[in-house]
Amino acid sequence: MKVTQTLWFEKDVEAAVRFYTGLVPGSSIQSVSTLPADSPSGPAGSVKLVAFTLGDQRYLAFEAGRLDPFNHSFSIMVECDTQAEIDRLWAALAEGGTIEHCGWLRDRWGLAWQIAPKRLGELINDADRAKAKRVAEAMLTMVKLDVAALEAAARG
Known part of the structure; x- marks a missing residue:
């Protein structure tokens, strides 16, 4: 299959x-x-x-x-290992597109993308639920996701 x-x-x-x-x-x-x-x-x-x-x-x-037209019912998520990868993809995909929140954007063809650090998933799924909540709350305030700021939120 x-x-x-x-x-x-x-x-x-x-x-x-x-x-x-x-x-x-x-x-x-x-x-x-x-x-x-x-x-x-x-x-x-x-x-x-x-x-x-x-x-x-x-x-x-x-x-x-x-x-x-494309909509958020179908989107592509790219998990990146580094902030440099996030920054590179974000800049390229946002050119001629529309920037949204929480790592989301639409490219010049209207396709929705979320560019996120792999670390975000690890932090949000942390056994320490207070830490996970701080990370999620920090993410909700961001446009392009920032690994250092997410790590800082995790540390409290």
Whole structure:
């Protein structure tokens, strides 16, 4: 059994996927194709398909005109080991996009992302529930997540 997330783009699918795979280490494009002339989905070349991996996840992105815009019902979370990784991804994805709170943003294509430190999950799941609460409360005040500030909250 194989599970693949699917993303529907109105336009610029290949540019978006090249951008994403260039940002996340271990990512690659497997194929780029268009539907053939005998496809029931529209005229030849009207639907572009891009199969790719982003980190360790499989995706199929396609460009097929307007349908539903992206929303938070589907988002991509990237857990980073360092603040430098967070800063790099945040800056790239936020360019032309919309910045939100708690590490969330939307890129220029409208796709929702959460860029978070791996350490956040460890701190929020700490057996010391008071520590976990302080970390969660600190996170809720942030826009881009800050590892040092989360660690400081954990220490009290």
